Each structure stands twice: as C-alpha cells, then as structure tokens.
Amino acid sequence: MTIEITGHMLIGKTAVHGSERQLHAIDPSSGRDIEPAFGAGNANDVARACKLAQQAFDSYRDTALGQRAQFLEQIATNIIDIGPALIQRAMQESGLPQARLEGERGRTVAQLRLFAKVVRDGRWLGATLDSALPERTPPRPDLRLRKIGLGPVAVFGASNFPLAFSVAGGDTTSALAAGCPVVVKAHSAHPGTSELVGKAIQAAVVSCNLPEGVFSLLFGDGRQVGQALVSNPAIKAVGFTGSRQGGMALVRAAAQRDEPIPVYAEMSSINPMFLLPDALATKARQIGAGFVDSLTLGAGQFCTNPGLVIAIEGQYLTAFSDAAIAALQAKSAATMLTPGIHAAYTEGVGQLAMITGVRLLARGQVAATPCGGQAALFMTDADTFLSTPALENEVFGACSLVVSCRSFEQMQEVAEHVTGQLTATLFLTATDHALARQLLPTLERKAGRILVNGYPTGVEVSHAMVHGGPFPATSDSRSTSVGASAIERFLRPVCYQDIPADLLPASLQDGNPLGLWRVSDGELMLA
C-alpha cells in the first residue's frame, strides 16, 4: 500500500489541511526541513473531531468483542502494509536507526494484537453478578456490574517512540480496546509518520464499518490545539507521554474544566539503580559496562533510562566507575530526536557540571551531527545528593549520576528521599538478599517496576508489565501505560439493578452467552 504524505489532518473520514501555522518536520541529522508542510488545526477542527468522537461513542462501545478485536488487528495489518515508507519517514523525522524503528513497529503491531486478545477475553468487563434474594428482609435486588468506556479520549504521543508511543501506541490502542473513540494530537517532531499511521487507522475504521468519529488526527501545538482538545467537554480522559512540564500543563487544563477528567501523563523518571555490596564486590566491571549500554540506548532517550546509580563508596565503586568511564568514552554520539531535545540535553548536562559537589567522570565521543548527544556521566556523594533537589531533575538523554554513600543506611536514605519513579533496580547476589529485603518496601512505594540484575530500558508489552509509578513519574500511580492493564484507565463500572433479561448487555445475561469469566455471588467462575 503506497500512502502519500499530504500534510492533512484526519477529522473522521475527512482529510483537512489545517489553516493555521504551517509546520515542517525537521531532519535532526541535518537540521533541515522535510517536505511537505503540515497545516496546524484551529479550535473549529478540534471541536469537529471531538463532536464526531462523541457521536461515535455509543455505537463504537456497543461493538461485539470480536468485531472490536478485529478492528485492532486490522490496524496492525494496515501498519505493516505501509511497508518501508513508514520506516524511512520515521528515520528521517527522528534520527533513530532503521533496526530500532523496525523493532518498534513490531512492538506497536504486537501491542495491537495483544489488546485484540485482551478485548476478546473480556476480563476487562469485570462482569459481576449478585443474585436477587427476594425472601430476605429487605429483599436484595438482582445486581449486575460491567465496565464501559469512559468516552472519547485525547492522546498526546511522545517524540521518543514515534510508533509505539504515538498515533497507534499504547494509549490509543488501550483506549480503542476499552471502547473509547480517540482524538490524537500528533507530535510535531514526526508529523509524516503520524499521518501514515493515522491513515492506517482511518482505513481500518472504514473497512470495519465503524462510525468515522472513532479516530481523528490533529496537527498543531500543545498550547493551542492541545489545550482546546483537553478542554473540550466531549473528551473524558487524556493519555500523554512526554515531559513533566507538558504533562502538568494538561493536568492543570483538565482540572480547570467544569467536569474534571482523568489525565494519565507519563512524565519524568530517573530510574535509580542500587548496587548492593556483594554484587558490587563481585560484578562491578560487568555492571558498569552493561549500565553504559542501557544509558546510551537510543541516544539515552528512554523514559526508563538509568539516570541515577547508588552504591557504597570504596574500591568496588571505583571499579564500577572505571568500567563505566571506559565504556562511555567509547560511545559515539547518537543523533537526538529534535533540535529542542538536543538543546535541553546540552543545557541539562551543563547545569549538572556546575553544581558544587558534582564532578564529571566522563563524556562520550564528540558529536559529528547538529543533534548528536554526547553522553555524560557524573558523580557526587550522598550528602550532596540529599541536600540538592536539582540533582533529581531528569536530564532527558544519555546522562547519569553516580551517588556514593558512606553506608547501606545512607543508600536507604537516598531510596527514601527520591520522588516517584517508573523503575527502581537492584543489583544483588544471594549474599545481598537480607539488605534487599530492607530496601524493597521503600522501592515498592517509590516505583511502578522493580528489577533485579537487569537494566530498566526494556519495557515488555505483556500482562504483568507496569509502566507507571508514583508522581512525578506519572500523574496517576494507579495505572500503567504499557501492558494489558492499560485498558483499565479508560473504563468505569455501571451496575444494572433488576434489568429485564432482554435489556441486559450480553456480558451480563444469564447463561453467560459470551463465555466470560464472571464473579457470581462473590465467586469467580466461567459461568
């Protein structure tokens, strides 16, 4: 399938060239504009997309589980069918290498297929039945609960995963799975990639005979189009992946509505790694090398990038640092996603270097391209870290800080001090288990995912994944933006009391016609 990139927004079934400011994608390896121009939308475009989404909601949420699953699978097929043009455009717009983007496309498609399975299983419906007890005083009515979609969802994609966390990423996919129409505000860093994927979704809407408002794609900036979208009364939830500043702007906009709505903003995390004493004594060099690989993966542009390493001072920490320094100095500068991200990274690294008590351990190789990110590793002591709030700020890119502690108690103090994180990692041996047991309760309170002897950058799309965590890692720690549980973000329960059989939704009918797992009078059963 050859899809031309036209610079048009997709408002339902209509392609519209936005009449506001004209935008170009920028090739970060050259700094040059990429054709064509994309027209930013205005308030009317936002209103139209939201109205169509609202009109589509009742019909879309009423689709049979199989039909909705097929729709997700059709989107996956359509994305694959775009072929190499999608990868080429994403490479141009993001500076990310081909293999990485092909892998990311695989992840995106697998995610759509996982959610198709999740939809078919129907456990997300939470079907629950309490029998009537007419003889009881007072009589108990017949009560049946299922979950339904919240309503139209606004999605703001991330720059760092132009496929997996963007137009057809986890937020869109889980919202569509929940029965919610989606209006995406495309990230300005990859509008062409967004248009291609948007057309793949639009085509699936058509071929699956769904109402056009199930999906729209808008261009424009966050302050205008983004705020208008979040403020529109038809929108009932927001998914966002990006900076803390951007996420909090949406949280505030949502709180100012007449009707407040949930905002799932996945924002900033420095992903502490705790190196326990025996692991450090026995594997310092190996951990140091592996850490640098994780740190520099994708130019360090992962939400789960290890930005903080905590260990007890001494010869073994020196061995770790020496290995990390050697590995880092050999790393070439990778092209960062946008000139803005590169500038912020350069500034963040510069600010870290100026903080009293922080010293530079190593830089990666000097950049050869305009947006090349030169990796950086710093060190400080725990006293400085505990007394310097700025050291907890995320520097988005391949930049990390080693915190040397006087004792395990000081490592615990650092663990208790850090704010909410997407991940926390422990390196340990069997000898370290007693210490790990002391740290785990703190890490459970601080992070959405706890790893042992691994690096946090990989985020598996599966049933048990949590890509979330306490504030400021996200704006809502009750949820995950990756993995099967992400669907729960876009659902609410409805209870049906004494509803006649033929008015009940199929999921709650006697005899369990859909073959769902249901809770009946408190017991979970397939009946």
Added chain:
Amino acid sequence: MTIEITGHMLIGKTAVHGSERQLHAIDPSSGRDIEPAFGAGNANDVARACKLAQQAFDSYRDTALGQRAQFLEQIATNIIDIGPALIQRAMQESGLPQARLEGERGRTVAQLRLFAKVVRDGRWLGATLDSALPERTPPRPDLRLRKIGLGPVAVFGASNFPLAFSVAGGDTTSALAAGCPVVVKAHSAHPGTSELVGKAIQAAVVSCNLPEGVFSLLFGDGRQVGQALVSNPAIKAVGFTGSRQGGMALVRAAAQRDEPIPVYAEMSSINPMFLLPDALATKARQIGAGFVDSLTLGAGQFCTNPGLVIAIEGQYLTAFSDAAIAALQAKSAATMLTPGIHAAYTEGVGQLAMITGVRLLARGQVAATPCGGQAALFMTDADTFLSTPALENEVFGACSLVVSCRSFEQMQEVAEHVTGQLTATLFLTATDHALARQLLPTLERKAGRILVNGYPTGVEVSHAMVHGGPFPATSDSRSTSVGASAIERFLRPVCYQDIPADLLPASLQDGNPLGLWRVSDGELMLA
C-alpha cells in the same frame, strides 16, 4: 463493653483533647447542645496522626491476608459490643430513629465482614505472572504484578449515615482492606458516635497487634483540620461523602499539593426516574405512592433520593401526580440531621418555588420540631427544565421535581441534558422495552447504577454494587464507594522483574502458596 464519651481525639493509641475551638453535638429534635465538649485539633495534631500513619504503612500493608481480615472482623465485633449506647448516641446526634440506626449498624458490620472476605479471597491483588522467555530475541524477563495500597488515606464521613458512611464506613473499611492506614476527620454532626466507633477501631488495632498509626480520629472543621489533612504529604488518597461544595474544596486542595493525589468525593445527585408510557398508563398510582415513600425515607436525606421524575404529559402523568400528592400530604415532617441541613433544605425548597415555570404540587405535613423537614413536590415542563440550570441543583432532603414532556423524544432530550448521577431509574412494562433500549445508552453514560421498576434509595453492599457515577455525582467516575470494588480505589500496581524467588511477595511466588486466582501468561487460573 461500656465506653465513656470523653470528647478526645484518637491519635494512634493516644487520646488527646483538642486545644482549639470546643465543639458540641446538637440534638436536632430540640436544637440543644449535647455533652461533652469535643476539642478541635490543630495542625500539629494532623501532622502527628499523618506521621504515625506513614510509619505504620509498610508494616500494615505487609500483614497476611488472614490477619488483615481478622482485624476487620474484630472491628465489627467491637462495634456490636458497644451495645445500645451507640444507637442511643447516634439517635441523639442525628435525629434518626432507632430502627434505622440499628439497620445501619447491621449494614456497617456486614460491610466490614464482606471486606474481610474480599481481603481473604485476594483477587484485589490482581496477581499476574508472565514467564521468562530466555530464548526469545530479545529475551523476555520474568514479570510479576501485584497491587499494593496507595498509602495513608484521609476519610471524611457523611452526616446522613453516622455509622455506614462515617468513621467505620465504606471508605475506611475499603482503605483498611487495601492495606492503607486511615486518618478520619469526624463529621461535626455526630462526634460522640464517631468517638465510640473510633475507640472500637482503636481497640481492634491493639488486640490485633498492629502499629498504632493504622487508625486515627480527628475533630475539627473542614477548612482547618480537613484542608491540613488533605495537604499533608503522607496522605496518598482521600475518601469523602457529602456536599458538592465540600467535595470540590478537597479536590482543589489535593490538586494544589506538590504531589497530586486521588480524591474520591461522592457529592450530589438528583437520581432521575423515567416513567415510560406503558408503565405510566398501567401503574401510575402505584408508582406515585412508592415514589413518595422513597423520597421521604430518612427525611429524604439519601444520596440516592429520587429528586427528578420525567414522564410524558397527559392523564396518566396526572394520575401519577395525584397519587404522589395524596401520599406526600400524609407524610409527617421528619427531623433532619442538623440545623444547617434543615436551613439549606428550607432555602432550597423556597428557591425552587420562586422559579418561573415551576409550580408547587404538594407539601408534606408541617414540622413540629425545630429541624423537621416538610416534604415538597414540584412540577415543571421539559422546556423550562432544559433552559433552567438551577433546576438540576440537588436540594438535600425530601424535595422532588416532576418534569412533564411533550413526547418520548423530549424525555430523551432531558436524559441527555442531565449531568452525572449516582442512579437513573426506568419504570417500564414489556411494551416499553423498545423505548428503554433507546434510553439505556444515554443512561449508561450518565449514571453509575441503572434500576428498573424500583426505587434508588436502597444501596446494597455487595459485589456488583456501584455507588458512583460521572461528575458531579462523584469526582471520579472510575470507582464506587459502596460494594466490594471500592477497594480498587486505594490500590496501585507494582511489577517485579526477575526478582529472586525468596524476595518475591507470597502472592507472586511459584506454586501459588496463597491459593489465589492469578493470571498466568494471559490465562486466569487457580495456580
């Protein structure tokens, strides 16, 4: 067990007489103060209770399921053991009759026991396991998810259920079930009842060998003690039942924290009842009489009180109104909960009467006591209703409005027009099913619970209950404050990646030692 009412707050294991303003409960039937005086707390008291809660959290959330369940059951036993003194004090403070309060105590105790069962079942843990796939490229790690408590929870009880929605009500019980310590700000209308129940919880904390910070009870007003509580960094979620004004003040306070936290405020609902044509034609008088019984139950002081009736104009609606008028005129005025609630009710009824296009159908009998609420029934037409936002305001008490429509289409318009509700009710016969099918999608978007041929005032404590709904019925439509699912409000997921067997929580260990329902590689099983 005889418990003296001393006017003391309970801060962990300590009884403290608050040093701020001295408060008295008021007997609403006489308007007189009830002894003793209760001392309101200050910022230090709030800080101390929150600190104890924070210190208790890791230890309390680590309790075995059986131990935590026993704690809830012990609270139930201790509440029963208070004996008639609890009922007598609650009668004095609330003006509610003995049978109602005995029923409410039964509900409170049953709720504690239901959550003990919920805790033991352990489905709330959401245990989910994805096997490692070491041969895959890239290898998949071992991933295991369980839910843990959010942290200490602040609870604000309601005046209208001094037992079931107060100190040991649904919010406290579900938060304790989730493993969260609780700090209750007692409702100033029933401080003595609160102290008695608080001591029952405190005694259970002691006898179950739990850390003292698991429970504290504070006195004081919402603006000072309440705001300080919600603003305290140790507090990670808020449960509230009360007015929209009170709920929104807490929502705003929570949004202004450095770390935003969820607020579950159950606020205001007018609970529309839609009388479909054939039901109206065949059962108008019966529905009218039943409606008035529901409207006047507990002096109309139910969140689920039917404050809006929608039907097509004509002889059958007149028959309904005539039956309702006759029933209402026979209803004696019941004592309302507080002088403030009575004054607000009187003012609300007065304001409704002055709105152009609204006419009074009937009043109940004149009150004989200072806080007696004289029931009121009004009528208007749909055009007036649709163009007068004030007609959607909740008048807390036995006040309702009948909206006459020209057609079923206008009934649909009214359904689409109303804001979020706790409940929506349909009266129908088999002949009305086709019309009901047209209304149901709208009602699902508007309400947490949909009833057929019943009255919304009863709220069963069971597995399938939803006592929640879209804003402004609640501040978070994703949840319920009554029933087993209420526990989900106070949980967040944590994922464990490649954690060694002996560091895993029991719920996630191989071999399923707790015998839980778990999702393993996407399949639900008891293994």
